[in-house]
Amino acid sequence: MSFPPYAEYKDSGVAWLGAVPGHWEVMRFKNSIADCRNGIWGDEAIGDENDIICIRVADFHRDAGLVDISDPTFRNVREQDRQSRLVVDGDLLLEKSGGGEKQLVGAVVRYTHPDPAICSNFVARMRLAEGMSSSFWTYAHAAAYAVRLNYQSIKQTSGIQNLDQTQYFDELAAFPPLAEQEAIAGFLDREVGKIDSLVTEQERLIALLKEKRQAVISHAVTKGLNPTAPLKDSGIEWLGQIPAHWEVVRLGNLYQEAVRTGSDELPILSVSIHRGVSDYEIPDEDMERNVARSEDRSKYKRVQPNDLVYNMMRAWQGGFGTVQTHGQVSPAYVVAQPTRTLRSEYIEALLRTPCAVEEMRRHSRGVTDFRLRLYWDEFKDIKVALPPSDEIDAILAAGAAIVEQFTALEATSQSAITLLAERRAALISAAVTGKIDVRTVATQSAEMETA
Structure with missing residues (x-):
């Protein structure tokens, strides 16, 4: 499915943004943020009223851009230490320490849970300014991360990457009006959700193939x-x-x-x-x-x-x-x-x-x-x-053929996942930088859902 461009564009003067819709503003990321606070690790949970969920980088569901607290960590943090650091529904969380050569520090996820929490000292909580959609800005940060915009803000010491938040927040981004932010976010929620469902199907198929492969090999080496x-x-x-x-x-x-x-x-x-x-x-x-x-x-x-x-x-x-x-x-x-x-x-x-x-x-x-x-x-x-040695040779040869067959099938599914991931990233980038105009289709989709 293709989407139309906007009627009028202007040069943003920013390499990663390119031309943006004429009525959008180009400002620094920090203009989207009302308050940013670093997290705190606190003490071991002891079961009293000061115990609270503490969000770690390990709780970042990077692909979904969300926090996963299905297995929450609790820490003990005094009221006076937590009050200014509370994480509530709609806040964004920035990974400011960690990462690695293959996965840069600087991922951003959104907190969507009713229970207040805090975040660890490796994470910063971003509370958005008025007129900013948390869902849209999660996608905007994801698009920036995909082009490694955060790379030049990374300082590395002792093998740990640290993000210079001030430098990163000074990077320029595209700011649509709030109604448009919400329309883009709603569109991406639906379209990205469809892509993610297809990825899940392929991942499930790979898991089934691995299970089947192991079962066939297990039978061969135990029963001949x-x-x-x-x-x-x-x-x-x-x-x-x-x-x-x-x-x-x-x-x-x-x-x-x-x-x-x-x-x-x-x-x-x-x-x-x-x-x-x-x-x-x-x-x-x-x-x-x-x-x-x-x-x-x-x-x-x-x-x-x-x-x-x-x-x-x-x-x-x-x-x-x-x-x-x-x-x-x-x-x-x-x-x-x-x-x-x-x-x-x-x-x-x-x-x-x-x-x-x-x-x-x-x-x-x-x-x-x-x-x-x-x-x-x-x-x-x-x-x-x-088994006898000649039978061992035959079993191993059969096992190698089985592995080759199933590996080829798994590779096909993995290629599909790679293509879907590329499509997902391209769609997010195109939407949040204004290369496609999704306002009409977003409105139509929303109307169909409420009909």
Whole structure:
């Protein structure tokens, strides 16, 4: 669907705005704001009258431009400290500290909840001036963020990005009359909502494809490829019945723990829940959060192709994989070396089945999930079903074909999501900078909704 332009334009003199409708004003963002206050972190909640919802950057639903308090954080803030900082329905919240190389600080979201709240010290509350639509200005800030208008206002210290609010608020924006702001916001609410629904459908499809892929692979590595093969009871609760010609064996009979000293020449490989073992050294900025690197590489463990490596603290979450290249891994990882001819990719695929993951969790030791660790002595006692080597080859080949097929389907959906996101951003930008005139269609849509 195409939308007409305005009848008359003027040059805004601002690169990111371009030409704007002749009757719009061009002013600084700060002219849309009546008051801006930095947040406060307060103290731990204690259950008294001073406990209040505290909005963190983690509560920013960036795509929707809204605050998500489905899992609220409560902090204890005295009345005199909170009164000037209260966040109420319609306020905008600015991320002023945080961000990263791939996601700049400076996102803006809107608070749309009836309960008053405060925001953390990494967030600033913006209360809009009279005659300003909070929904419109959420979209306007989103359009500015999309073109990285905030980038030149970012100061970085100790790895944390801080937004110079004064500099950012001095950036120029387009100011339509209030009635037009509301019409544009209503139009975008409807049109963006349609796009978001399509994105949700594609995301749901991707989730179903991943689920189906895992189910097919799980069946292959636990029951084999021959649906008519005779079965037997494995004697292991998590395995259930397995093909009669498969053997049940302890991992300790297939692997031995290997402790080989690392060296400066070898790359440091990482073990990811999603990717398994990397086949090259991961840059520091791409390392998982809370993973630190030592300068002394002799402390690392050397690994070789076909080793099975797992993270003691995250094995039950999928933190393991098969090594594809010579390298070294963190001393926090356990390295298992096959003691017989065996393709570790098969054991990895088997251990990624939901039942096996739960079995590893059962063998892990710790008071809470956060502290669970799977030590070698427990890992080696886990029993698995092992097909003959030629059948392992066939299962892995079938699994690779399944992964390729489902990955292609997922890529198609992901491409659709990317195109929808581009369409969404372009529509928001066109509307809030006046490249399209949506007043008529906004009025018609509103009338249809009330009819």
